[in-house]
Amino acid sequence: MTTTSVSTSGNSAYASKSKSLYQIAWQQFRKHPLARLGMLILGLLYAMALFAPFIAPYTATEYISGEKRVSWAPPTNVHIRTPEGQITRPFIYAVTRETNFETFREEYVEDRSTRYPIQFFVNRPEAPYRLFGLIPMNMRLFGVSEDVRFFMWGTDNLGRDQFSRVVYGSQFSLSIGLIATIVSVALGMLFGGLAGYFRGWVDVIIMRFVEVLSAVPELFLLITLRALFPLDIDPRLVMYFIIAILAVIGWGGIARTVRSQLYSTRELDFVQAAQALGASDSRIIARHMLPTSLSFIIVAVSLIIPSYILSESGLSFLGIGLVEPYASWGTLLKVVQDGGFESITGRPWVLIPGVFIFLAVVAWQFVGDGLRDAFDPRKRQ
Structure with a gap:
């Protein structure tokens, strides 16, 4: 009896120790009530965007x-x-x-x-x-x-129809956050990995370029570049332009963090062993060093996406981003500004797009907090 109990407890202890970091993080994430609520809200919002033509009774x-x-x-x-x-x-x-x-x-x-x-x-x-x-x-x-x-x-x-336009607007407002974040993270991991691995003059050039980008006012840059385009340009081209600018400006912070993490990782034994075996620099960076910062990237993505959603909404509200006849949550809120104070007092339904912006941003924040706690060993239950 005693031997069986010891063996059973030993196997369970071994099984718990053999779990990967991401399995443990997923278990911790599921215990976070606000994170689960955020995932539910995001699931409904992205399902609405995915099936927008079917859900909306009319076109935008x-x-x-x-x-x-x-x-x-x-x-x-x-x-x-x-x-x-x-x-x-x-x-x-x-x-x-x-x-x-x-x-x-x-x-x-x-x-x-x-x-x-x-x-x-x-x-x-x-x-x-x-x-x-x-x-x-x-x-x-x-x-x-x-x-x-x-x-x-x-x-x-x-x-x-306001409902149809809100549903169609979710396609752009939600997708721009994902696309711009993917591009920013890819650029940040690429240049941060190069700076952290090669160091020296490569590190100096990349970090100085990041400092230049961070010193440029984002709104001023977008207004200036938008003024260079003709007024009758296709709004869809403006959409791609916004995504490109937001992504190019936003990768600096990720590159800095990845660089600092790879600075210490480069001296670890498994990296030295890969170099001794003749692995190429690109393979060492992509297969051995960057995965060590993956937990940070996962958390960063969940916190960067809502910032891009707010940026797009603000730019469209100012008339710099997507414009009529295409719909986004920001362009729908611009109707409130055009209608004056009466749009708030006499037509409160025009404020509904702002509710969806709030829900999307708060939901991503909940998910980001849950991921941050899940990857933090000090907060594991």
């Missing part, structure tokens, strides 16, 4: 002109009870635009003569799209009869 630029214009329309009321008091499937009423001559404002009044049920998996042949950019489809998650429009979060100044 779709609106009605003329007498049926519905600019600044409030969110459509969804009813589940008939005037007779019976509970039925969700439905809406059509709205008519009327002018209040006392306040000289346009108001929307429900026409209760006809009920329009909310339908799911609606086919819209007039608005086809390609899911994931590959699969041709014309089905939308929900919608109503073409005789009326369902504006779950109201409309903007041109009568475009």
